[in-house]
Amino acid sequence: MNKQNWLRWTEWAIGIAVPMILFLTFQGINIWPVLIVGAALTALVIAVRMRGGDKGGAGGFGGLKQRRATNKSAIDNIRFEQIGGHERAKRELVEALDFLVKPEQIRQFGIRPLKGILLAGPPGTGKTLMAKAAAHYADAVFVGSSGSEFVEMYVGVGAGRIRDLFKEARQLALKQKKENAVIFIDEIDVIGGKREGGQQKEYDQTLNQLLTEMDGLYGDSSPRILVMAATNRKEMLDSALLRPGRFDRHIEVDLPDKKGRLHIIQLHAQNKPLAADVDLNRIAEETFSFSGAQLESVLNEAAIYAMRAEAKQITMEHMSQAIDKVMLGEKTDREANHEERRRVAIHELGHALVAEAVRPGSVSQVALSPRGKALGYVRHHSQQERYLYTKPYLEEQIMIALGGAVAEEMFYGNRSTGSQGDFDQSLNIVDTMINAGLTELGIVRLKNVTPDALSDATKAIMVELTDRTHTMLETQRTVFMSCLDVLIREENLTGEHFRCLIRDKKHLPV
Template sequence: MLDEDPNAQRNNRRAPEPQFNWKGVVLLGASALIIAWAFFLNQGGGMSDPPIDYMKFKELVVQNKVLSSTKNPLYLVENPSKREQYIQGSYDNGAKADGKPDIREFTTPVNIAYQKEEIAELLKDKKDPDGNALTLTPRYFSDPTGMIFMTLLPILILVGLFLLIRQQMKMAGRGAMSFGKSRAKMLNQDRNKITFKDVAGCDEAKEEVWELVEFLKDPKKFQRLGGKIPKGILMVGSPGTGKTLLAKAIAGEADVPFFSISGSDFVEMFVGVGASRVRDMFEQGKKNAPCLIFIDEIDAVGRHRGHGMGGGHDEREQTLNAMLVEMDGFDTQEGVIIIAATNRPDVLDPALLRPGRFDRQVTVSLPDVKGREEILRVHAKRVKMSEAADLNKIARGTPGFSGAELANIINEAALLAARRNLKAIGTPELEEARDKVRWGRERRSLALSEKEKENTAYHEAGHAILIEVLEHTDPLHKVTIIPRGPSLGSTMWLPEEDKFTHRKSELLDDLVVAMGGRVAEEIQFGDVTNGAMGDIRQATNIARSMVCAWGMSDKLGMVEYGEGESAVFLARDLGRSRNYSGATAQKIDEEVKLFIDEAYNKARALLLQHKDKLDAIAHALLEYETLDGSHIREIMETGRIQNPPQSPKPPTPPPVQNAPAERPVNSQEDDDGGLPGGVIGVPA
């Protein structure tokens, strides 16, 4: 006889938890019936007659219309169960058309404690139409059954709530109601199955996690040699690189249950609920083993312990402690594997990252040019793409793009082709979508004066000339004076290949290019504007990094000044002080200014040397508004454009308005661009 698996025996002995609390529903229904019964029992003795106010009653008494006889008595009613006090009786409203008296009943709410003497004085010596003296007959309503139920009702409600909470605590195991239940959602693989074919651009990461798929398919392959699969895998990468998609692909390839939950779902306003949800989540995983549990944005609960500000008890720390205990307590032979994702690994608690919990860290980096082309082809399968569309060209022109941004390019291109009534998406639509995603949409409707257009044209022409003249710059892509995104004009460049390091000569040329716009304005107009705000910020960041982080200053040497450029974790970094003296800080400022001043002087010398080209490019921009890199090179070589672009079409007139839109007083910041490929522009 074959021996049964001990794990199977343990699972068979475990009684299934009820999915629906029938006892709680019955208890709530009984409570509702008791409340309704008490309410209806207490309905007797109310003011059934049409009520009239006290002033109207007083007027009827004065006019001797109120009746007070054996047939029509006048009552002073008190109903303590309903907290009502009123005068009930009838009055003579005159004769009807047939001559019979018109007798009408009434009720008048009163307050006996305050109006007793006033009512007695009012009725003194008053008579009804038949000459009978007005006499109030006390009448008292007593409802002992309703009074008993109304007295016991709060007690019954409290007992019912206590029993309900107790039942829910037994059912969930922790927490009131269902607060302690995990919010992890199981992915239905039959409806939406994702495999590694749907994931592109991260081959190394797929190789790292392929072992998980093999283990979930054939655990004995690894157990035979004594190896243990990692208990947890932490995926680290920039936003949009595909961490969640990769986790779903693992579940799709292994064809196992996949539970997905966000780190913020553990945090609740009630103390202890987060830890309760952690325990319940791991119990669900053990019942559905083998399975995968994916925790997105784990930094919401996995931050450093002991760095809370304020000194109070931190609910997040209790949740993290429960997660640490659960991850260290369950065995990987049960087939439960934890996958977590974050883009802030620097703030995670070290105990969470040690071997035995998250044994392996998988870096999902930004895709290279080959990976970008693969990602574009994956997303292009879902739209109608033209055969002439060049995805390789788009991949080469999108350095630094994440998978989410590449998917957005395909989507924007599809929307653009639909607006143009095209049958398929072509390369022009893809390029326009790329420019829109990276640099913003064109704002042709923005009204600019001729003076501002001329200033913008010379500003962008200064950048363009320096990109073409200098040796260590990336190829010029496009120059435009059409407002795009937050800027009034833009000079765009794209590298020919992916860059992972930057030489000092390249950075110095980037500083010179950044100075080109301000220098061109000064040379042409003898005055400057605030249009170089973004250029100044970009140049300052590059120069300070060269001095403080990259060791490119001959005077200060290869020493790092500061704590790097990582994101600040306030509770941890608040008390830190800088690691250099005030004298060194002064030297740093001097070196940064020296780099920028030298770049400014070099840019001025080059633009004065090519003043005729500066004028030609500026005039061409004023005429055509947008010039490609090939047009700029033609002007630099021959002094004019050999193959001019099409004349710009006038923008669609906006709806008629009462007054033209005013420009904002405060300038908005433009895109700072970047080293791998960017934009320099005049802020709007």
């Protein structure tokens, strides 16, 4: 509670207490016990407030200095070399930090020092770690906070906390005799969202104060302050915050590619006893689109599985189980009846057979083990990193998603509710194709396309690809039936085992 709110509550208490005392006195009631208890409680509250005042400060940052002092010990051990992947982002960040650590050189060339660096990217990609590594590289104090810490219903509180944040950074730098300070604001979109016209909100005042503080930063001031912020919703930020002179550099911290994933896995595997059969390169392949946080969780969960099994080392089986858990959740205790298990097996084999037909070697595992909300699943691994998608590739992706429903129709003549997620995935891909001009509609603005035309185009694509998927699976009916018996019996098939079954059964007469 800041000073303004404290005075408000004090006035409110006095306004109630005085009339109450007068009323009780008029009624002839002894008020001395009430006064004594009230005075004791007031003294206790004041003592607690005075004791915690240094921690709270005017802006109400209770315990923040203690937390940041704890952060400092962690910062001392975080270097860019310890952050896996993101080589491009790290190079760009180091270049930006050189403006801070080499003031004489930038002054010689007349370069204006950077005031702010924005790290944008999906959750779990290591934006906070990079900010701490930046503070270590620049030999700077690190003051971290989150956008939610500035959100208050009371007018002026958020702005006051912004002022306190910059004040604290300067004081810590002077106390530790540092020339630089890094202020890191995580989830800056909470306070830095686009401002709308009309009535001004408390968030707007907080943002205005942040802009004012950043405008007051100068390269020749001591200590030099660099503001770093992180967000996974850059498009939501106000343009005044993004312009040069405030956040001068926007660094994208994307999901790591295969090389980056391998580097992250190697870093987290250093302190874990790995068996000889563990192939880290294969794990990097099977964790396509995983963030750094998810990869760390995979290694941690694998170690937990090994400990549960009382194994001395982490095996590839433990790693595979950990990947499944991070992707889909823990195994559930649901027990399906025989007919339901058979339908699930047919559904998953439909996905797997189509995937192997259009992208040989892409299936990593076929399983009937219930995980999360899924009764069964097929895990794929990307054979190569892709950033551009062609029409044939997207159509193949839709066919893989439709494989389960088509397989059910082949053997049962109907579908089940288990295809709902597959249809959602297929329709999302169709939307991508329409937006990219890869359909018969051509290059269009969606707002100019009537709902009927959009529906007809979507239906035509889905019907065509469903027919192609059905034809593809019909040619493999014998292979399908042979794999079905094995999957129901063993419940889990590795990608290699599944491909061996396909090769063996293809030579049998239909």
